[in-house]
Amino acid sequence: MLSHGWRIAAPICLVISVVTFGCAAPPPGPQGAGSAPPAGTPAAAPSGPKRITAGIRGTAQVLYAKLNIGNAGLGVADVALMVDAGLTARDDQDMLHPELAEGVPTIDNGDWKLFPDGRMETTWKIRERAAWHDGTAFTADDLLFTWQVVSDPALPVFSAPGFESVEDVEAPDPRRVMVRWKQAFIYADQMFSTALAVPMPRHVLERAYADDKLGLPQHPYFTTEFVGTGPFKVKQFVPDSFVALTANDDYVLGRPKIDEIEVRFIPDANTIMANLLSGTVQVVLDPRSLTSAQALQIKDQWTDGHFDFGRSSWVVMFPQQISPNPPAMADVRFRRALMHAINRKEMGELAPIPVQIADSWVGPDWVQYRDVQESIVPHPYDLQRANELLGELGYAKGADEMYQNAAGQKLSVEVRVPGTDINLRSGQTVLDYWKQAGIGGELAVVPAQRTNDREYRSTYPGVELIRPGAAVDTFVNVKSTEIPLAERNWAGTNRQRYASPALDTIIERYLTTIPPSARLDVLRDAVHFVGENLVYMGLIFDPPVLLISNRLKNVPPASLWNGHEWTFD
Numbered sequence: 001m002l003s004h005g006w007r008i009a010a011p012i013c014l015v016i017s018v019v020t021f022g023c024a025a026p027p028p029g030p031q032g033a034g035s036a037p038p039a040g041t042p043a044a045a046p047s048g049p050k051r052i053t054a055g056i057r058g059t060a061q062v063l064y065a066k067l068n069i070g071n072a073g074l075g076v077a078d079v080a081l082m083v084d085a086g087l088t089a090r091d092d093q094d095m096l097h098p099e100l101a102e103g104v105p106t107i108d109n110g111d112w113k114l115f116p117d118g119r120m121e122t123t124w125k126i127r128e129r130a131a132w133h134d135g136t137a138f139t140a141d142d143l144l145f146t147w148q149v150v151s152d153p154a155l156p157v158f159s160a161p162g163f164e165s166v167e168d169v170e171a172p173d174p175r176r177v178m179v180r181w182k183q184a185f186i187y188a189d190q191m192f193s194t195a196l197a198v199p200m201p202r203h204v205l206e207r208a209y210a211d212d213k214l215g216l217p218q219h220p221y222f223t224t225e226f227v228g229t230g231p232f233k234v235k236q237f238v239p240d241s242f243v244a245l246t247a248n249d250d251y252v253l254g255r256p257k258i259d260e261i262e263v264r265f266i267p268d269a270n271t272i273m274a275n276l277l278s279g280t281v282q283v284v285l286d287p288r289s290l291t292s293a294q295a296l297q298i299k300d301q302w303t304d305g306h307f308d309f310g311r312s313s314w315v316v317m318f319p320q321q322i323s324p325n326p327p328a329m330a331d332v333r334f335r336r337a338l339m340h341a342i343n344r345k346e347m348g349e350l351a352p353i354p355v356q357i358a359d360s361w362v363g364p365d366w367v368q369y370r371d372v373q374e375s376i377v378p379h380p381y382d383l384q385r386a387n388e389l390l391g392e393l394g395y396a397k398g399a400d401e402m403y404q405n406a407a408g409q410k411l412s413v414e415v416r417v418p419g420t421d422i423n424l425r426s427g428q429t430v431l432d433y434w435k436q437a438g439i440g441g442e443l444a445v446v447p448a449q450r451t452n453d454r455e456y457r458s459t460y461p462g463v464e465l466i467r468p469g470a471a472v473d474t475f476v477n478v479k480s481t482e483i484p485l486a487e488r489n490w491a492g493t494n495r496q497r498y499a500s501p502a503l504d505t506i507i508e509r510y511l512t513t514i515p516p517s518a519r520l521d522v523l524r525d526a527v528h529f530v531g532e533n534l535v536y537m538g539l540i541f542d543p544p545v546l547l548i549s550n551r552l553k554n555v556p557p558a559s560l561w562n563g564h565e566w567t568f569d
Helices: 014-023 076-083 140-150 202-211 213-218 269-278 292-297 332-340 344-349 369-375 383-392 421-437 454-458 474-478 501-511 516-532
Strands: 051-056 088-090 096-098 112-114 120-125 166-173 176-181 232-238 242-247 260-265 305-309 313-319 412-418 440-446 463-466 537-542 545-549
Touching: 051 076, 051 269, 076 232, 076 242, 140 166, 140 176, 140 202, 202 213, 269 292, 292 545, 313 421, 332 383, 332 537, 344 421, 344 537, 369 516, 383 421, 412 421, 421 440, 421 463, 421 537, 474 501, 474 516, 501 516
Parallel strands: 051 260, 412 440, 412 463
Antiparallel strands: 088 096, 112 120, 120 176, 166 176, 232 242, 242 260, 305 545, 313 463, 313 537
């Protein structure tokens, strides 16, 4: 029987509401900031500053996305897109746009060059008006300094997969930067973007870096003294409470149409929904902040807003691979046994909104799904197979029908979860299924004050269960050089701390394969390897939902990259 947590919300028939409501267009509004107001509009309405209030699910500790780890503070990455900018920006359709640069390097325009020996060269020209929020000109010197920091082995927290492919970075003049690559890298055109190496201000951080480089991540620049290049400036940042943003009059792509944005940190879902219903909050950043089921709870009451559903995220467990407890977690047979003991089909059908099993991070609503579907390795509910695998590992059931090892020690697996609703509900449901199969376990909730504690988040004993965002290249985060270790100050994207030369080779092939068709072949290999070895233990999919006031326009349902274009009636 399923945990009661899955039975407290909307019935299965509500999935019809998701489709119809999610696809409905928002009520009609003005066509642009310059449109004439309709007859009867109060004269005072457009005269004052345009202000909105946004909410994020969690507590932001930093305003710099690279330092926000482990799903801490959902929405922090979206705030970072508002206050910072890169040479290029990726939109909600995965298309690159020039931001601080005049153009995106391509083979056609000659700014991305491929050489016969496999090396590459990419060049950007900085826009003439590009500047930091304090008025200092943004130049190639800032990018040279940024590269110095992000490539420093003493500061792995700023690194990213692919940086090892860089041969050198040089600035032919103050407005031009050139990156030479030792080998192909598919994301070379995103260098110095918010996705890879977020530009840093030399004039603010150079002295701090020279005096105490190890203390750089704790510099107040990343919080209360932030100076960015994005459409909004930080007016006030109160940790654990809110950040107030004001329009950057000199933003290189044009002054934002909204004058002020207050982003409130609201860790409780019910409080977020109450704020939406009262009109206090006009948009909830990060579509993972509320589940689709929670959004539907206010569907009929929230007449002033609408939902935009994004591409499905998955609920997934990351199995610990370094000194796990139980030690058998490092054996793929044990992970398979755990998966066979979970009735994910029933779990998806009886979820507040019926969803599908997640045997891979590539969801059925992704454009790549049909291409990789045959490479996906399923692990269906099969208690007999779970029992066989546990028997192979030396476990047997005791008098109480619970598994124990040869020494008589009870088998128990900790499921560690951040305290959001879907994580808590999913974690308890997994434990209920395991208990029915004779596998003991306990739920451990990540305390809010430890969400950015890198050592704590890296050294969980059993599995960590979260609902992360996913991208087609999610698997590249599992590169062995990205394992969080004490000697790297617990920095790294490899959450499960999984090491495999075979997977490293697949990741390297993917990151260096330029032709899309050939890269798709590598993706198939990755999907199969990850599924076969249960590098991730996927549970179910859940559609992320962005909640937006009808008065707020031009907000895309995925990446909130275009804050300067948002308008508010």
